[in-house]
Amino acid sequence: MKILVTGSAGFIGSHLCLQLQKNRKNLVIGLDNFDSYYSVKLKRDRIENILKNNKFKNFKNLKINIANYNNLKKIFAKIKPDYVVNLAAQAGVRYSLEFPEKYLKNNIEGFFNILQLSKENKVKHLVFASTSSVYGLNKKFTFKENHTADHPIQFYAATKRSNELMAHSYSHLYKLPCTGLRFFTVYGPWSRPDMSLYKFVDNIKKNKSIEVFNYGDHIRDFTYVDDIVDGIIRAIHKIPKSKYKLKNPTPDTSSSPFEIFNIGNDNPVKLMEYVKIIEKNLNKKAKIKFLPLQAGDIKSTRASMTKIKNKLGYKPKTNIEKGIKNFVEWYLQYKK
16 A cells, blocks of 8 residues: 655654554655755654654655645656645744745645646545634634634635645546545644744743743644544545535535544643643743734634544544653653
């Protein structure tokens, strides 16, 4: 089973490749452009971590930007993947406020290339990353897959919602099986330095203040990275089928082989409780700088898990205390 994973040197992508290559029946090909948005060394270290654990020699990684259609076409032609998992994207909600053009190039054009080449190469199933940020100004809480997702409040979320619509159109026109996964605040070892857990731990250790927006009045459905990977793998093996036709179809009830799933924890945590757990694991008090709500931020998130539990049998296993403990242990070891 040849599985192509884009964004293989990223936070989630590296964890996914590490898990997939444990099955000797898989040939896992990772693609990443090693963008300098954050530490390239961290990205290379993630790949090294996969390679040193690759006892079946069934993982290889290639440096490529999915926005380069011609280069990507050559890779598809050579590998002829059975399954594609697209995790490559320009990441970062706040970064999208400053450099929206990078999101247009990587998240829209790059994803189009993945769609087109998956269609041309008759890929059995395309699984792609979306985000809880697509719910934007949706006032309904808890977030369900059939809730409105047409009012994103930052460009990053707009590109991800566009990916969902693009995939649905390809699924409908060409019967390309597609599954979109809306991730909810992923955290854990090997995470990005711009993510809250990494920043909080790093600053507290260095006796620097941490910035807490909306004066700490945030609630997040934090999801541990191993649980996310479990959900992705379950999705890979559950290829959506064409469904019955409706008079007024919605993305999750149309006749296309297309699915959207939330992947969360269904156990929201208050931001200040999150900070307290970090302090406990570091045995150190945080210096907190409280700030107003930041542009593009959603105040509260919570994933409805009914659909993914019923269709994929997904059930998160890692609570916030264990997840933060694991991250702190990794951080202290990595910084040595």
